[in-house]
Amino acid sequence: xxxxxxxxxxxxxxFAISGTLxxxxxxxxxxxxxxxxxxxxLGGGTIRDCVLGSTPVVWVTDMWYxxxxxxxxxxxxxxxxxxxxxxxxxxxxxxxxIGVFTIIGLEKSLGLGFNPAVAVMMGVVSAVFGGVLRDTFxxxxxxxxxxxxxxxxxxxxxxxxxxxxLFNIDRxxxxxxxxxxxxxxxxxxxxxxxxxxxxTSKN
Amino acid sequence: xxxxxxxxxxxxxxFAISGTLxxxxxxxxxxxxxxxxxxxxLGGGTIRDCVLGSTPVVWVTDMWYxxxxxxxxxxxxxxxxxxxxxxxxxxxxxxxxIGVFTIIGLEKSLGLGFNPAVAVMMGVVSAVFGGVLRDTFxxxxxxxxxxxxxxxxxxxxxxxxxxxxLFNIDRxxxxxxxxxxxxxxxxxxxxxxxxxxxxTSKN
Amino acid sequence: xxxxxxxxxxxxxxFAISGTLxxxxxxxxxxxxxxxxxxxxLGGGTIRDCVLGSTPVVWVTDMWYxxxxxxxxxxxxxxxxxxxxxxxxxxxxxxxxIGVFTIIGLEKSLGLGFNPAVAVMMGVVSAVFGGVLRDTFxxxxxxxxxxxxxxxxxxxxxxxxxxxxLFNIDRxxxxxxxxxxxxxxxxxxxxxxxxxxxxTSKN
Numbered sequence: 001x002x003x004x005x006x007x008x009x010x011x012x013x014x015f016a017i018s019g020t021l022x023x024x025x026x027x028x029x030x031x032x033x034x035x036x037x038x039x040x041x042l043g044g045g046t047i048r049d050c051v052l053g054s055t056p057v058v059w060v061t062d063m064w065y066x067x068x069x070x071x072x073x074x075x076x077x078x079x080x081x082x083x084x085x086x087x088x089x090x091x092x093x094x095x096x097x098i099g100v101f102t103i104i105g106l107e108k109s110l111g112l113g114f115n116p117a118v119a120v121m122m123g124v125v126s127a128v129f130g131g132v133l134r135d136t137f138x139x140x141x142x143x144x145x146x147x148x149x150x151x152x153x154x155x156x157x158x159x160x161x162x163x164x165x166l167f168n169i170d171r172x173x174x175x176x177x178x179x180x181x182x183x184x185x186x187x188x189x190x191x192x193x194x195x196x197x198x199x200t201s202k203n
Numbered sequence: 204x205x206x207x208x209x210x211x212x213x214x215x216x217x218f219a220i221s222g223t224l225x226x227x228x229x230x231x232x233x234x235x236x237x238x239x240x241x242x243x244x245l246g247g248g249t250i251r252d253c254v255l256g257s258t259p260v261v262w263v264t265d266m267w268y269x270x271x272x273x274x275x276x277x278x279x280x281x282x283x284x285x286x287x288x289x290x291x292x293x294x295x296x297x298x299x300x301i302g303v304f305t306i307i308g309l310e311k312s313l314g315l316g317f318n319p320a321v322a323v324m325m326g327v328v329s330a331v332f333g334g335v336l337r338d339t340f341x342x343x344x345x346x347x348x349x350x351x352x353x354x355x356x357x358x359x360x361x362x363x364x365x366x367x368x369l370f371n372i373d374r375x376x377x378x379x380x381x382x383x384x385x386x387x388x389x390x391x392x393x394x395x396x397x398x399x400x401x402x403t404s405k406n
Numbered sequence: 407x408x409x410x411x412x413x414x415x416x417x418x419x420x421f422a423i424s425g426t427l428x429x430x431x432x433x434x435x436x437x438x439x440x441x442x443x444x445x446x447x448l449g450g451g452t453i454r455d456c457v458l459g460s461t462p463v464v465w466v467t468d469m470w471y472x473x474x475x476x477x478x479x480x481x482x483x484x485x486x487x488x489x490x491x492x493x494x495x496x497x498x499x500x501x502x503x504i505g506v507f508t509i510i511g512l513e514k515s516l517g518l519g520f521n522p523a524v525a526v527m528m529g530v531v532s533a534v535f536g537g538v539l540r541d542t543f544x545x546x547x548x549x550x551x552x553x554x555x556x557x558x559x560x561x562x563x564x565x566x567x568x569x570x571x572l573f574n575i576d577r578x579x580x581x582x583x584x585x586x587x588x589x590x591x592x593x594x595x596x597x598x599x600x601x602x603x604x605x606t607s608k609n
Contacts, residue, residue: 052466139343
């Protein structure tokens, strides 16, 4: 099996758990949790594919996505206590997830013949738009609009991937390096509480 | 005229009224009411068609949809008092609407060659996503994330339809049975205050 | 260069500034500002193109859009104080923007063979849906649902354009007249505090 496909499914699973947990915070019921899980896991790729005209979207033809999301919701309902104790593990896989989603969006866009700037943007869209939609549907201002170097890590990762491609680096090596850099940027940002500048009425 | 087409238009009309009334609750103006009516009535089918790659969506080629929604908004503005007195009638047609929308989404997906799990999901999307978008745009947490066996009724209805199809039941009979079961589940759920489990920090 | 294309890019630039400023009001960071700018500037056209099945959307193949939006965000961050002093100028270009976006949506829909009612609706969608999405993502009820003759100006402009087309008026003259009428309606509405009727529990 393709390594990136394996991590895509893993990322989908982790994003679905994150969606389910955010539904729990908002006291949503099982259906609300399912909805939040699907939106978080599939929202970014769906927006990307609709914008690029690459429909039907991938998860209506490959049943692994819907299956894993359903399993993730049930799993989270049953093992909630244990999952809450695994915050660090979840955070780690979530970061792997955004790294992989970034690369998938990037490679897909390049493969369809779009230019590198669009590909970087679509990498970021794939990685973050699901979480943005999740927050919007549960009536929060999306967290990533205010905190954390999250999208920025994806942008740097995507640029690195493009740069390394120019030197004909082996694709698998490139993917691993890119994901590692995305993880590193995010960890460093959290460790040192780095955040993006704001524009406020006081500037 | 096809019976399902007639009920599709009826469901569109009732969903548009429901959108207009929710706009009234939020003190939106006529344009806000139009927007809420269109989103409620067309949102689910539009998302479904974009995801499945079945565009242009149906309501840009068949003028009955836009016409009926416009009529519904005007009608609700003019006869608001009387409509408010018809809550039970509206509720009944709304339930018929979600039943019919479920079947339309299901049959369309199957007709396009997607597998039954995707078809069930698209049935539910057709029925509930318009209301979810309506609530999100007027800045509420979607009601169906927290209350009522609504989406669940659609899921059971869709599964029943698939099951009966396996026995080569006549399509019209199948549709009627499915819609009746969706109505029945919803009524029973409301009567007995049934709701889906939640996942909370206390589990 | 086509005049309408020039104004399309100008409208995109001004909408991106408006998105960035609304992000500032909500204390979003640079990424939130980028997101708001892209959504405001591109949201309407993207929804239109997805609904009409005209994908990939225009801004993934013509790099001017993404470039100008990025410039607009940086520009707004750097010159915020000066921009805040240019409210009237911004308002003027914003109104030009919605006028031009209305015509672009209208002409594109007609060009694809859709009927005039759909074309008017798609003109309005092109002009207003970006702002609606911006407000929704930053967790506000969209302003245009409650105040100002904004969408209404677009509708009247679009109808005028269709009417004048029937008389074989030169396209450029028609465009200029339409945009002027949209500007005029909006200015008159603000001057005299005109607004659309509401439907409330008291009617």
